[in-house]
Amino acid sequence: MSIALRRLMACPGLHRGAFGGVMGSQIRNVVLRSQPAAVKTAEDFFEKNERLKRPMSPHLTIYKPQITSMLSISHRITGIAVTGYVYAFSIGMMCLPASFPHYCAALATASPALLFSAKFLLAFPFAYHTCNGVRHLMWDLAKGLEISQVYKTGYTMLAATTLLTLALLFC
């Protein structure tokens, strides 16, 4: 294209009269028709892998168990355990006909080993969840979030849990 034409093109709005009206009649209004955009639904990542029947990469099973993750999941597990006890007890006592002292006396006939195990299964999750719960509340106050502190408080918590369980079982 010639330099002159480029200079003319650089000024907007001057196109129509640019060539002394010579090109004027040849410029036409282009009326563009709108169409909705062609929506090609892209396949989502998971849908594509399901379609190709690909196995999922191992994730949980290959991660080395560490004290951080093990203490965390134990907090959840003990919480679910204690909730299970509370809900089973309350819904059970609502459904059972007799009063609690009756069932308590009936349980007295069980062997001491069984009763001690039952006590342990009640005391340990409660103690663990309580001590780790304190640790969680500390984190919620933004305290002890450094990894060295997480480890230290983790070990402290395990010691406290042991003491609390022993205290509950034998006192």
Add this chain to the structure above:
Amino acid sequence: MALALVIRCLPRSMNGSIRTSHMWSKGQLNGSIFKHYPAAGLLAKDTNAMVAVAPRREMSDGGDHVKLWTAERALSVGLLGIIPAAFIVPSPAMDYLLAVSLVMHCHWGIEASVVDYIRPAIFGPVIPKVAIASLYGLSIFALGGLIYFSYSDVGLVNAVKMFWKFLLEDYSTLE
């Protein structure tokens, strides 16, 4: 060629053409810059756009989670005080307070677990909702059961004491 030059010559204010493309797509051609720059509409819409599908569903809370979170922590701290207090200073009122706070704490904890593990991406649209509804039902029954237990029976604190005591009696008799 001429058209390309026209497009290249458009001034910066043509960025507004993106917005005016709405008028264009609605069929209104009057009163717009398209009279002078009819090709501008081509800039505004890529008619071969690939529209990405929304990612996998999640049961995310649409609103403000902060209040719930704060309430959960406040209840946890409260429970740290209520449980020993209920055993040290027992009374029917403490039993009811313990029942309400304990069941609320349990409910919130299990709800978090259910939301974390029973996900629509794995279980589909129905099962997660059923799980949450079942949890609400269970919690309501548990709370009702504990209140009923405190009202018509010995109460949770006394029940635990009774169960705990009579085992210790066994140990004291062994010695």
